[in-house]
Amino acid sequence: MPRWTSFxxxxxxxxxxxxxxxxxxRHRLRVEHDDRILxxxxxxxxxxxxxxxxxxxxTRVWAVGQGTRQIDAAEAAxxxxxx
Numbered sequence: 001m002p003r004w005t006s007f008x009x010x011x012x013x014x015x016x017x018x019x020x021x022x023x024x025x026r027h028r029l030r031v032e033h034d035d036r037i038l039x040x041x042x043x044x045x046x047x048x049x050x051x052x053x054x055x056x057x058x059t060r061v062w063a064v065g066q067g068t069r070q071i072d073a074a075e076a077a078x079x080x081x082x083x
Contacts, residue, residue, distance in 0.1 A: 030070075033057070037078060041070050052077040 007019035007029045021027035026047035032039050040053040050070045054077035055062045065076025 037081065039074055039077070041074065043070075050074075054078050054081045056081060 005022045008022045009016055009019050010025075017030060017032075019029045021029075024045070026043070027045050028041075028043040028047075030041040032041075036057055038055040038057055040055075042051045042053075043049065048068070050067055050073035052065045052067075052070070052073035053062060054065070054074070061081065063077045063080035065073045065078070065080060067073035067076055
């Protein structure tokens, strides 16, 4: 079984809000939230394309959206979550 790796943040000032796969900086991850929804944005393995997981913070109901742009994936996921 392959060894699991982690997403890491570059050592910069000021700190960044985006993580990347250790050894593959084009594979990125970002988490953001408001008082109702948590969004987990994940780029394609080689950079292009996005997958977004949206989670309702109260109910833990979730939805997934995909798109060419990060905003498209997020809007698709949130749209599914809200029905």
